[in-house]
Amino acid sequence: MKHYADLPMDLADASLVLLAEERNDGRILSTDRREFRTYRWKKRKPFKNLLDLDD
Numbered sequence: 001m002k003h004y005a006d007l008p009m010d011l012a013d014a015s016l017v018l019l020a021e022e023r024n025d026g027r028i029l030s031t032d033r034r035e036f037r038t039y040r041w042k043k044r045k046p047f048k049n050l051l052d053l054d055d
Contacts (some may be wrong), residue, residue, distance in 0.1 A: 007035055017041060 009017075015034060020026050020041040021024045030036050036047045 007038060009035065009039075014037070016047075018048065 013030070013032060016028050016030060016036075017039055020028060026041045027046050027050055028036060028048045031051065033049060033052065036049050040046060
């Protein structure tokens with residue numbers, strides 16, 4: 001959460017980031033599209049939001 005201090009990361013967002021890193025999988029399901037276009041897992045890999053139909 002410190003890494004993204006300029007973005008509003010709540011507990012649910014932080015949990016998804018940690019789970020992605022633990023499971024080594026960046027596929028998520030979140031309505032926070034703006035934030036997860038910025039967040040990265042493993043510090044460099046973009047998330048794949050399964051709600052984004054255009055990706």
